[in-house]
Amino acid sequence: MNGDHEHGGFVIPLDYVDPAGRAVDHQLLGDFVGAAVAGCPSCRDALLTFVAEDPPTAARLVELACIATREALGGLPATMTEEAAGGPVGLEFRRLAGVGVAGGNDAMFDACGRLDSEQRRAAADTAAGILIAQLRSDLTR
Numbered sequence: 745m746n747g748d749h750e751h752g753g754f755v756i757p758l759d760y761v762d763p764a765g766r767a768v769d770h771q772l773l774g775d776f777v778g779a780a781v782a783g784c785p786s787c788r789d790a791l792l793t794f795v796a797e798d799p800p801t802a803a804r805l806v807e808l809a810c811i812a813t814r815e816a817l818g819g820l821p822a823t824m825t826e827e828a829a830g831g832p833v834g835l836e837f838r839r840l841a842g843v844g845v846a847g848g849n850d851a852m853f854d855a856c857g858r859l860d861s862e863q864r865r866a867a868a869d870t871a872a873g874i875l876i877a878q879l880r881s882d883l884t885r
């Protein structure tokens with residue numbers, strides 16, 4: 745990605761199906777998650793900028809983080825979905841996850857599209873951290 749090194753992309757598992765009609769950039773998403781899983785901060789940071797500029801892809805990342813958490817915990821804790829709950833999870837992510845819980849996936853994708861790219865970057869950054877933590881615990885289970 746940076747020209748001086750390479751690492752594998754991450755193949756999004758096939759049972760993570762796409763919401764219909766959304767132009768999610770799977771190549772970008774796979775590369776970004778791959779860089780995050782590989783623990784490569786320079787690629788992760790560079791690709792995060794692209795994800796932040798691409799609302800459906802950022803929304804998809806938030807969705808994947810929610811799905812992974814739901815699978816691991818059987819639901820989404822309030823600290824991931826409620827602004828007032830406090831805790832370490834970023835506010836932008838919590839807002840989007842809360843919209844998704846209350847109004848469904850379409851509402852969450854719409855809300856993500858209305859964020860500015862800085863807010864979207866923060867939400868995607870948080871989502872990546874959550875997703876990678878869940879993927880890692882899957883791998884070691």
Ligand SMILES: [Zn+2]
Binds near residue numbers: 746749750779784788
């Ligand atoms: Zn890298």
